[in-house]
Amino acid sequence: MFMTRKATQWLFILCMTLPFGTAATFAAEPAAGKAIGYVMKAEGDASVIVDGKAQPATVGMPVFVGSSIKTAANGALGVTLEDNTLMSFGPNSQLSFDAFVYQPSEQNLKLSAKITHGTLNYISGVIAKLKPEAVEINTPTGTIGVRGTHFLVKVDG
Amino acid sequence: MPFSFLRGLTLVLLALCATGCATPKSYVVLMESPDGTTGAIVVETANGTTRVDKKMDAVxxxxxxxxxxxxEPPRIEQDFSAALxxxxxxxxxxxLYFETGTANLTKASKADFQNVLTTLRERGPSAVSVIGHTDTEGKSKWNEQIGLKRATAIAEMFKKEGIKVIELVVTSHGESNLLVKTPDDTPEPRNRRVEIIVR
Known part of the structure; x- marks a missing residue:
């Protein structure tokens, strides 16, 4: 899609004014959400969960604050966030995107995610560079603070 | 038969142990960054806070x-090859750089634009940000608009070339985000630019 911010706003306004039945066509994009990143790689059984609904992951699928990703035993998935953070996952993984704010000019920056199971390959982006303390990757038993870097996490029950 | 089976099982368990027993089930390991540097992580658990700043070190x-x-690398391969x-x-x-006060690319940047197109085509649909910038010559409000004109010109060129994108966000920072710091009202070719981020 070829769109400027303004066009996106217009589309949003358009969606809001359309009759209810027609608006359902746009249901893939939750009203409150702006995409924080996109699926850039997907393999096997991998899905993105938005508003509690799991959809098979495909390249270009948006992720939002509140979204989760999930992979099965044969699945893998890679996501690139708006601030250039890369996160990719091996089999049997689950992670939720809990907070994401990227407004560098206002110094509003935050990235928080929680991996409850599986493996994560993480390469930090602009948020970690500008404000390292604004990034945290949580696990059930620990918190990883990022000082601008590449790391791997494994969480196993 | 049962004896050799047991012996085989023991060998398998020993082999698993050689790579696995020393490593906990859940851990985080620091890696070298793509730019060749190694950063650091600070890990908080019930046992306290640990700073890791050596590559291939874990907690x-x-x-x-x-x-x-x-x-060791074999362990990383075993646990993380699919994620990697x-x-x-x-x-x-x-x-890409522009002639003063215009949305016209400099001669050198016209050539560079071809590299941008090649990259976009090779990578396939990407999320693309196009951010227009100016130098400090002229009023800042005017520069905001020049920056937007520059960014829009690039976006139009992508469209004309049939580039497919996942997302294209066009914005202007005007003179507020200088590549080379200068006083106000200073012509500086390196600040008259558009930044294209391909993700």
Missing amino acids: ALDGKSAKTFAV KAQPALPITFR
Whole structure:
């Protein structure tokens, strides 16, 4: 899609004014959400969960604050966030995107995610560079603070 | 038969142990960054806070010890090969420069634009940000608009070339985000630019 911010706003306004039945066509994009990143790689059984609904992951699928990703035993998935953070996952993984704010000019920056199971390959982006303390990757038993870097996490029950 | 089976099983268990027993089930390991540097992580668990700043050093997340330990490449391969294989392409930033007060690319940047097109085509649909910038010559409000004109011109060129994108966001920072710091009202060719971030 070829769109400027303004066009996106217009589309949003358009969606809001359309009759209810027609608006359902746009249901893939939750009203409150702006995409924080996109699926850039997907393999096997991998899905993105938005508003509690799991959809098979495909390249270009948006992720939002509140979204989760999930992979099965044969699945893998890679996501690139708006601030250039890369996160990719091996089999049997689950992670939720809990907070994401990227407004560098206002110094509003935050990235928080929680991996409850599986493996994560993480390469930090602009948020970690500008404000390292604004990034945290949580696990059930620990918190990883990022000082601008590449790391791997494994969480196993 | 049962004896040799047991012996085989023992051997398998020993082999598993050689790579697995020393490493906890849940851990985080620091890696070298794509730019060749190694950063640091600070890990908080029930056992305390540990700073890791050496590549291939790890710390357990399941609370047995807060001490760092070295992880060998075979272990990383075993645990993380699928996650590493799914890593998206690294984001790339391009800078294109413009003639003063216009949305016309300089001669050198016209050639560079072809590289941008090649990259976009090779990578396939990407999320693209196009950010227009100016130098400090003229009023800042005017520069905001020049920056937007520059960014829009590039976006139009992508469209004309039939480039497919996942997302294209066009914005202007005007004179508020200088590449080369200058006083106000200073012509500076390196500040008259558009930054294209391909993710």
